[in-house]
Amino acid sequence: MLSIDFSPTAPKKKSDTLVVLVYEGNKLSPAAEALDKQTGKLISHFLGGQKSFEGKCGHVAVLTAPEKSAVHRIVLLGFGTPAGDDTNACEAAGGKLVAALDGAGAIHAILQLDSPK
DSSP states (O other), rough: EEEEESSSSSOOOOEEEEEEEEEEEEEOOHHHHHHHHTSSHHHHHHHHHSSSOOTTTTTTTEEETTTTSSSSEEEEEEETTTTTOHHHHHHHHHHHHHHHHHHHOOOOEEEEEOOOO
């Protein structure tokens, strides 16, 4: 059964999946920026090579993490505008996230919630 933990900081415990936020226009959250740097620009490379993910609320992309990463996959969750004050859109994004995690075979995910810069 899938379990999801929420963390305002980089996770301290091991997980098979790490979820980070991406805002509209593919603006990376601070957590996504830090992860992008740690993974040799994996997120930036992905975002630059496709047109369907734009960081809009509910957009979800599942990436395979680099070989030596502590997680198996990285999930980008589009969260719309940094204000993120649309409760219905956020609920819809959560539903799409759960569906994507189930589809990817995730058992334990950590959603790193942080504020945009």
